[in-house]
Amino acid sequence: RKEVEQDPGPFNVPEGATVAFNCTYSNSASQSFFWYRQDCRKEPKLLMSVYSSGNEDGRFTAQLNRASQYISLLIRDSKLSDSATYLCVVDEGSGNTGKLIFGQGTTLQVKP
Amino acid sequence: DTEVTQTPKHLVMGMTNKKSLKCEQHMGHRAMYWYKQKAKKPPELMFVYSYEKLSINESVPSRFSPECPNSSLLNLHLHALQPEDSALYLCASSYSGRASSTDTQYFGPGTRLTVL
Numbered sequence: 001r002k003e004v005e006q007d008p009g010p011f012n013v014p015e016g017a018t019v020a021f022n023c024t025y026s027n028s029a030s031q032s033f034f035w036y037r038q039d040c041r042k043e044p045k046l047l048m049s050v051y052s053s054g055n056e057d058g059r060f061t062a063q064l065n066r067a068s069q070y071i072s073l074l075i076r077d078s079k080l081s082d083s084a085t086y087l088c089v090v091d092e093g094s095g096n097t098g099k100l101i102f103g104q105g106t107t108l109q110v111k112p
Numbered sequence: 113d114t115e116v117t118q119t120p121k122h123l124v125m126g127m128t129n130k131k132s133l134k135c136e137q138h139m140g141h142r143a144m145y146w147y148k149q150k151a152k153k154p155p156e157l158m159f160v161y162s163y164e165k166l167s168i169n170e171s172v173p174s175r176f177s178p179e180c181p182n183s184s185l186l187n188l189h190l191h192a193l194q195p196e197d198s199a200l201y202l203c204a205s206s207y208s209g210r211a212s213s214t215d216t217q218y219f220g221p222g223t224r225l226t227v228l
Contacts, residue, residue, distance in 0.1 A: 032212050043202055043219040044155065087154060091212075097168060098143050098209040100217065102154035 003027065006088050006103035014111055017078045021106045023071040023088030030101075032091040033064055035073050037084045038105065044087055047073075078110045115139075116220035118203050124226045127193060133223045135186040135203030143209025144186040145217065146178060147202040155202055161186060162209035193227045200224050 006023045013019050025033075033050035048055065050062040050071055061074040071088055088103035116137045125131050135144065143162045147155035160168035161180040169178075175197075177189040186203055204217040 032215075034216065041200075041224075043221050045219070046216050049214070049216065096210060098145065098160055098162070098206050098215070098217065099157060099168060104154055 002104075003101045004088055004090050004103040006086075006106045008104055008106060010107040010109050012109045012111060013078055015078055015080060017110075018074065018076045019078055019108060020075075021073045021086055021088075021108075023073075023103055025069050025071070025088075025090045025101070027090070027093040027101075028066075028069060029093035029095075030090045031093070031095060033062075033071050034089040034100075035060075035062060035071075036087040036089055036102075038087055039084050047086070075108075078108075080110050080112065083108055083110045116203055116205055116218050118201075118220035118223050120223055121221065122224045122226075124228065125190065125193065126228050127195075129193075130189070130191045132190065133188040133201055133203075133225075135188075135205075135220055136184055137205040137218075137220075138184055139205065139207075139218070140183075141205035141207050141218075142183055143206045144180065145204040145206075146176075146186070146188050147204065147219075149200045149202055149222070159188075160209065167209065190225075193225075195227050198225055198227045 035047040036044040037047045038044040050064045054063045059076045063072045085105040087105045092099040146158040149155045159178040179187040200222045202222045203220040206217045207215045
């Protein structure tokens, strides 16, 4: 079982659609959770950290379910500029290092 | 300012060459990272420096040699690389090197390396 699993997609959606990505992680000791966005041939950029209570940033909402070891990202009113790969990222669980575990990424293509 | 800079942007080298990749940050971060990323794959951690000391080496071949001259600079020295080492090499930094939701990693733009 992969440490962090995501559906690679691609998700092809029209502009204005709502799209949801899911991610599961295997280490119950993990404490920090993130969504990064990576455009083609660019570096990953932090989209948002994910908190137990859930958090929202504009059109983006992230949820964490520790019991199910499940993280989600919801994008509302999709824009063409949201087209990218979304990486689910989790810490390795010891709390002593900065080591992060990356999912394979989910590709989103928003069409006009 | 959340900027991590990397030079060069692109590098082509032969298998017998020696070259170095450079990374710099001025955010006062005390942890710096090297990652390797192949096409359509997620970044793979190579090395972590925390407070200028090497804290993680993910069993990287010795033809890759990291160096942290000070808390703002990170180098990756390359020697006798193989064509399969061609990839995007990403540098990142974070405040303390202890993963938390508030101690996030910021990535540089990367060096795209081609080994002939």
